Amino acid sequence: xxxxxxxxxxxxxxxxxxxxxxxxxxxxxxxxxxxxxxxxxxxxxxxxxxxxxxxxxxxxxxxxxxxxxxxxxxxxxxxxxxxxxxxxxxxxxxxxxxxxxxxxxxxxxxxxxxxxxxxxxxxxxxxxxxxxxxxxxxxxxxxxxxxxxxxxxxxxxxxxxxxxxxxxxxxxxxxxxxxxxxxxxxxxxxxxxxxxxxxxxxxxxxxxxxxxxxxxxxxxxxxxxxxxxxxxxxxxxxxxxxxxxxxxxxxxxxxxxxxxxxxxxxxxxxxxxxxxxxxxxxxxxxxxxxxxxxxxxxxxx
Amino acid sequence: xxxxxxxxxxxxxxxxxxxxxxxxxxxxxxxxxxxxxxxxxxxxxxxxxxxxxxxxxxxxxxxxxxxxxxxxxxxxxxxxxxxxxxxxxxxxxxxxxxxxxxxxxxxxxxxxxxxxxxxxxxxxxxxxxxxxxxxxxxxxxxxxxxxxxxxxxxxxxxxxxxxx
Numbered sequence: 343x344x345x346x347x348x349x350x351x352x353x354x355x356x357x358x359x360x361x362x363x364x365x366x367x368x369x370x371x372x373x374x375x376x377x378x379x380x381x382x383x384x385x386x387x388x389x390x391x392x393x394x395x396x397x398x399x400x401x402x403x404x405x406x407x408x409x410x411x412x413x414x415x416x417x418x419x420x421x422x423x424x425x426x427x428x429x430x431x432x433x434x435x436x437x438x439x440x441x442x443x444x445x446x447x448x449x450x451x452x453x454x455x456x457x458x459x460x461x462x463x464x465x466x467x468x469x470x471x472x473x474x475x476x477x478x479x480x481x482x483x484x485x486x487x488x489x490x491x492x493x494x495x496x497x498x499x500x501x502x503x504x505x506x507x508x509x510x511x512x513x514x515x516x517x518x519x520x521x522x523x524x525x526x527x528x529x530x531x532x533x534x535x536x537x538x539x540x541x542x543x544x545x546x547x548x549x550x551x552x553x554x555x556x557x558x559x560x561x562x563x564x565x566x567x568x569x570x571x572x573x574x575x576x577x578x579x580x581x582x583x584x585x586x587x588x589x590x591x592x593x594x595x596x597x598x599x600x601x602x603x604x605x606x607x608x609x610x611x612x613x614x615x616x617x618x619x620x621x622x623x624x625x626x627x628x629x630x631x632x633x634x635x636x637x638x639x640x641x642x643x
Numbered sequence: 644x645x646x647x648x649x650x651x652x653x654x655x656x657x658x659x660x661x662x663x664x665x666x667x668x669x670x671x672x673x674x675x676x677x678x679x680x681x682x683x684x685x686x687x688x689x690x691x692x693x694x695x696x697x698x699x700x701x702x703x704x705x706x707x708x709x710x711x712x713x714x715x716x717x718x719x720x721x722x723x724x725x726x727x728x729x730x731x732x733x734x735x736x737x738x739x740x741x742x743x744x745x746x747x748x749x750x751x752x753x754x755x756x757x758x759x760x761x762x763x764x765x766x767x768x769x770x771x772x773x774x775x776x777x778x779x780x781x782x783x784x785x786x787x788x789x790x791x792x793x794x795x796x797x798x799x800x801x802x803x804x805x806x807x
Contacts, residue, residue, distance in 0.1 A: 345801070346794065346797050346798065346801065349797055349800075349801065350793065350794075350797050352739055353739045353740070353742055353743040353746075353797075354743065354762050354763055355739075356735070356736045356737075356738075356739030356740045356743065357739070357740045357743045357744070357763055358654075358658075358763050359736055359740070360736060360737065360740035361657075361658045361661055361740070361763070362654040362657060362658060363653065363654060363657040363670070363671075363674070367657075367670075367671055368653060368654075370671060371649075371653060371671050371674050371675055372646075372649060372653075374671070374675050375645070375649060375674075375675045375678050375679065376646075378675060378679055379645065379679065379682055383679060384683075385676075385679050385680045385682075385683040385684070386676040386679060386680065386705065386708075387708060388676070388680065388701065388704035388705040388707075388708045577668040577669075578668060578669075578671065578672070581668065581669050581672055582672065584712055585672070588712060
């Protein structure tokens with residue numbers, strides 16, 4: 343190994359060490375992991391997404407749909423010119439199953455009376471092209487657009503009855519919950535995709551917002567919040583509360599989560615924390631966490 | 644089994660989470676999340692491909708999910724000090740890591756990712772290709788370019804040292 347390689351190796355070793363976790367964090371994470379597994383905590387929500395440039399720029403262009411669509415459009419335009427009529431109204435109307443009830447006169451649409459519906463009418467050549475164009479017009483762009491993450495293969499559909507369960511849970515939500523309103527995607531939860539290396543597309547037991555009650559999971563997560571609060575790790579506690587909100591927004595333990603949120607705010611002496619604490623105490627006169635909130639926020643009994 | 648995997652790969656997961664933008668005070672939770680996912684999915688893994696490639700995919704997904712909500716929380720926690728200071732690193736280590744960081748900053752994001760996975764994490768080209776879903780040729784091409792740049796950067800650095 344020459345000098346250059348020695349220097350490079352030293353930099354790389356230092357970066358590996360510098361970017362790695364501190365020793366105390368390693369032990370703490372291991373303890374947390376063991377307790378979460380022991381508490382049978384469900385796996386967190388996560389999404390597998392392709393890296394940027396997952397589809398290289400050198401990917402072959404699919405000319406087929408475009409050429410076919412262009413050819414059909416050209417044929418439709420030729421026939422339209424030959425017929426001497428404007429194609430657009432006819433094309434759209436020809437696709438209408440009730441099109442036989444319409445006639446064409448001087449480019450205006452007229453409802454044909456039932457009495458004359460049985461009479462023979464001129465053959466409608468445009469109908470064929472219209473169907474062709476309608477089909478191709480929808481296909482070509484669709485073929486060219488790559489699938490979005492939401493529709494990516496491997497996405498696991500939400501469990502049945504999720505919407506109704508979500509509604510039921512939302513109805514039990516405390517009006518005094520300090521959490522944000524439910525995300526707009528609650529009715530269509532983000533897909534829980536799987537990594538490329540996972541071999542089977544079987545259902546993943548991960549929960550989604552509104553996917554049913556999981557009181558044990560809620561309690562386990564709030565317990566982790568309390569552990570962080572007791573250790574005065576405010577940012578960690580806030581992070582876990584955020585995770586609670588993401589996973590169990592409107593859950594049965596939302597009032598407790600709200601109380602812990604206030605405790606965290608008071609612990610880190612956030613602006614407006616005492617006011618939030620007073621409001622919480624007013625709204626939850628029978629909360630089991632009243633004393634904890636009062637102590638953390640140094641409020642008079 | 645999960646304990647063994649944790650013992651072997653926790654530092655890898657931690658570093659990858661950092662590369663995807665997870666703040667230091669959230670990485671403990673992300674690492675735990677990753678291994679909770681592993682615990683639930685391990686019976687379906689069936690030893691296909693390298694474990695590091697699989698862990699990379701899970702860590703990427705968990706990290707991106709976390710980063711999405713990270714900024715909102717940052718608003719209220721901006722005033723807080725970092726959760727803990729690294730106390731097991733020497734000044735020389737910090738300086739050496741800073742020099743390497745200066746080099747990494749010159750690379751494109753994708754080249755940087757390939758270089759870090761190869762040179763810092765020790766993944767092979769095929770493992771990186773599986774983890775990132777990039778073509779193997781693309782991986783090798785980026786790695787060659789990054790290594791050439793690294794050699795030039797190191798030469799320049801050594802020359803500067805000699806002149807000073």
